[in-house]
Amino acid sequence: MSVKESVEHEAHPNDRRDFEREVDPAKGKPLWQRIGWLLIIWTGSVLALFVVAMLLRMFMTAAGMKSH
Structure with a gap:
């Protein structure tokens, strides 16, 4: 890449506006809704x-491994 091409690819100060326009979607949601999704x-x-643990336990029991 030549020097001229690298200068053309540098970020232009006006490009920052694109990032400033991006809005965090969580900011518009109520707290109870965000906590609900977390739960x-x-x-x-x-x-x-739990399902994976029970499947492992079932296969181990079927193979003759017991916990006592």
Whole structure:
């Protein structure tokens, strides 16, 4: 890349306006809604972990491994 091309690719000060126009979607949402999504995602991850643990336990029991 030549010097001229690198100068052409430098950020122009007016390009910052594009970033300033981007709005954080969470800022417009009420707190209860954001906390609700947090709880839904957390509950889903805990349930997924429970399912995986029960499947592992089931396969281990089927293979003759017991915890006593």
